[in-house]
Structures are given as structure tokens and as C-alpha cells.
Amino acid sequence: MERLHADELAADVPLVQALLRSQFPQYASWRVSRLADFGSSHVLFALDRADGSERLVIRMPRQPGGSATVHKEADWLPWVGDHLAVPTPAVVGVGEPGLGYPEAWSIMSWLHGRRADGLGGLRLAEDLAEFVSQLRATTVPAAATTDERLRWYRGDSLTTLDEDFQEAAAACRTLPIALDIDRALAVWSEAVAAAATRTAEKTWYHGDLLVENLLVDEQGELAGVLDFGGLGVGDPTIDLIVAWEALDRSARLAFWNALDVDDAQIAVSRGWALLIAFLTFPYYGATMPRRCADRLVMAQAAIEGD
Template sequence: MQPGLQPIDDDLVRRLIAGRFPQWAGMSVERLASGGTVNAMYRLGDDMAVRLPLVAGGAQDVVTEQEWLPRLADRLPVAIPEVLGAGEPAEGYPWPWSVHRWLVGEHPDAGVLGEPVLLATDLAGFVAAMRSITLPRAPRAYRGGPLAALDASTRAAIEELRRIPQEGVNCDAAVAVWEEALRTPETEGASAWLHADLMPGNLLVDGGRLTAVIDFGCMGVGDPACDLFPAWNLLPTDARRAFREALDVDDATWKRGRARTLSQALIALPYHRRTNPAMAHNARHVIREVLGEG
């Protein structure tokens, strides 16, 4: 665990379950390995999962999911987490938490996708379905604001990476990609429902095809470019092209999506390079893919 994370262990989860959901007391509890930094996940019995925030900032995400996931489920083409129970602070644990139905599948690996073009089509179908949602009073997506809002943090990350030459990042090329996107006019009136965190660790596949999308803590309305992340954090070139074509993405939105994905990776790499191998590995992959496009 990184410093500052809420301590959570198997015994605490058992006590929380027994106190809030006595019908599930005595079921097996097993912590799931994860590269995530906001929530801990435990398998409960064979058919459920417990999701508990590790940081205060994750508490509102849980509440948002509890409110909105039931309203989104029948509007999307693949499974999403089903909230079976809403937990409350107890046993010294300070935040709300959830019990979800267990979803079967594996996280995709960018280097060994079984059906990359078909997966790209599946992902495009999910993104398109999210964009078609018109539910009122939607939250603002965590990453959905103007690209310029990321300028200071992105440039700071690039300068930090200049001081880590062993990472081999072409920082001048990163600046060029970033500044090109900043010069690209924002698409007038562009706003849509987003998942806003389509990382490989939030996708489940079976037989190479998308079966579920998880972790909706960042969801809400914002710039459609935010849900183009899989083009560079997961898909190879031919599948990336299929993803774009299926969504019919214009040049301006594509440039913003590429820059947003690069920004996230540039910020994540120096922060996670010694503490979270999964996050650092995917950040390096994104940087290579984006800068390799020229």
C-alpha cells in the first residue's frame, strides 16, 4: 500500500459484512490483486464483490455508482456492476462501500489481445451507447472539462520526466502533441455521457470480446474525447483505426482524445513508477503508442 491509504484487511471486511448484511456473514472473503489506487476489492463468496474506498476522494464515487449504475444498466450493451448492497461507515471504517454481483472475465493485456479488431468494435459500441444516454441531472465527469485545465499538470509531468532520463521519454515530442491539441478548437457544444476511465483494468473480456465494464466512479457528462482512451492504452494500430471508424470521430475530437490519454500517462508515470507496476507499465505503453504515431 502507498502512504496515506486507508488500512483495510480481511477481518475488517468480514466485520463490516456481518454488521450490515448478516445474511452474508460467514462467506469467504478474499482480497483481489489490483493496480487500482482508489478502491480495494474483495471477493465475497462465489458470486459477489465488495468495493471499499482506500482514500476519501473515492467515497463520493461509491455514492455516485449506487445512484446511477441501476439507471444505466439496461441502456448499455455489456454488463456493468450491479449494486446488491450499500454499506455504511462502521467498525472504524469511515466511508460508504458497496457489494456488487461478481462479473466473470479477465482484464485485457495490450500486448496479447485475442481479437483486437472485434474488441475495438465492442468498445466503440459501449462508448456509443454511453453517448446516447439522455438521463437528466447527470454528474459532471471527473475528466470531462476543458483540455486547457490539464495544461499545468501535464507540463509539470513532462518536466519531471526530463529529470528521469532512464524512462527514455521523448519530452519534446510529448510537448508537440500536447500543444497541437491545445491549438485545436474545442468542438462547439460537445458534451456526452462518459465512463471517463476506460483503462484496461476497468474492462473484462472473454474469448477476446468485451463482456463487462467496471469502475464507474468517474462517470458523468463531459468532453466525448475522454472515452477515446482505449485507442492508445489498449488497441494496436489496425484496431485503433476500427475503433475510430466505428465511432466516426472527427479530427478535433481525436486529437483531444490522444492528448488526454497522453496527459494521463505522463502524469501517472513519474508518480507510480516505483509504487504501482501496473499503472507505470500502462503509462509507458501509452506514451510509446502516442509518440510513435508521429
């Protein structure tokens, strides 16, 4: 298993099969296989009916504490997903710790589509704008306003994250990355200044709206949005970073227009794009080259700013 974290949890096919037999015997005869695609938070396994007529996906947290995300998705993804036009994963079941594995884990529905590689055009921009708009418009129940699992830094103001960015930028200077760090620092300063002028409405946000979590169909239309582990309630500006990573220039403009995004929000989104990218390069540079390549595209676009 790819080791991404110092505290990586062990999860393999025999463990998953044994957990299914003990907790979900209805799937005991289904075939379990490790998926080539993987994320930084979960190890993914395909769960296929023996006759090949149905597929589910099993997500096993990679690190201690991952149970909180599993339960958060189980509690809130059904509510949010019901308000979205684009397909999102459905929680089929939640497994408990067992057989030496210390975290909760989940069985999710399988979404069809291919990864959104390359820069998308106007149709993808329209679809993403609709997704973001619908997510923001989804009612925030009273219980969500007090659920601490829905609070994290990606729903905060950039003004609270300057020290983190400065440290990340310093680390990136030591790496062989084709980026102008000084220009990035200037863009960051402008973003923080713009963030200081804004009081954002607290809404739902995805928190990790990046190409690795987007599925498209053969026509390039949005076919699904994956991984709601970053789902939160707060300032939703973080979700605008998808424009810098997934869309070409003309499509990005269409995305801004569809969401009625002003100059201050664009400036803040550039800062978010740089922060997420600069945190990625030092940590995942040796283990997730595809992710780093995507973040490089995003960072370069955010620095250019058009």
C-alpha cells in the same frame, strides 16, 4: 496492504468480515479474501458463498472522501448500465462507515472474464466503439446535469489543463522512462489547439476507459467494463484514450471509423492519453508497475499518432 497514498485507509479481511456481520448478516457465513488485483481508488475483496456457487466483490475506498464515489455509482450505474449491451457491475449493497472505518463501501456483482492484456484487434475495437456509442447516447436526466459528483476534470476541455501537463512533463523528465518528452510536448500543443476549436456535446463518459478496467472472453471479445468511479457528464473525448492503450493500429482505425471520429477529436484524444500517462508515472511509478507499463504503451502510441 499496498500503500499507494499518503492518506491511505486501513482495510483488511477481519474488518470486512466484521462490517458484513453488523450490516449485511446475510453474508456473514460467506468467505472473504483479499484479491490480488487492486486499483488505486479501492481495495478489493472477494466474497464467496461457502459452497463456491456465487461470488461478489467488495470495494473499500482507499482514501478519505471515497464515499462520494460509492454513492455516485449506486445512484447512477443502474441507469447507465441499463442502456449498455456489455455487462457492467451491479450494485448489490452499500455499506455505511463503521468499526473505525470512515467511508461508505460497496458490494458489487462479479463479472466473468480476463483482463484485456496486450493490444486487441478488430473485434475488440467494434465492441469498444459500441460501448462508447451507447454510453454517449444514454439520456442525461435533469438530476444528472446538476449532480456535482458527475463533474470533474476529465470531462473538461484540455485547454484548462495545460499547466497540469507542463508540470507532469517536467516531473517525467526526471524519471527513467523510454519516452521522447519533447515530442510529447509538441503533440500536447497540437491537442490543446485542436481542443480550442471544438465545442463538444455534453454526454455521459466512463472517465477511466483503460485496459485495467476491461474484461475480455477467450475469443478476445469485450466481456465487461469495470469501475465506474469516474463516471461523469461532460465532453466525452476522454473515453477515446482506450484506442491508444488497448488496440493495435488497424483496430484503432476501425474504432475511429465506427465512431465517426474526425482529426480534431483524434488530436485531442492523443493529448488526453499523454496527460493521463504523464500524471501516472511520477505518482505510481514505485507502487503500480503494471499500470505504468500500460500507460507507457499508451503514451508511446499517442506520441507516434498512427
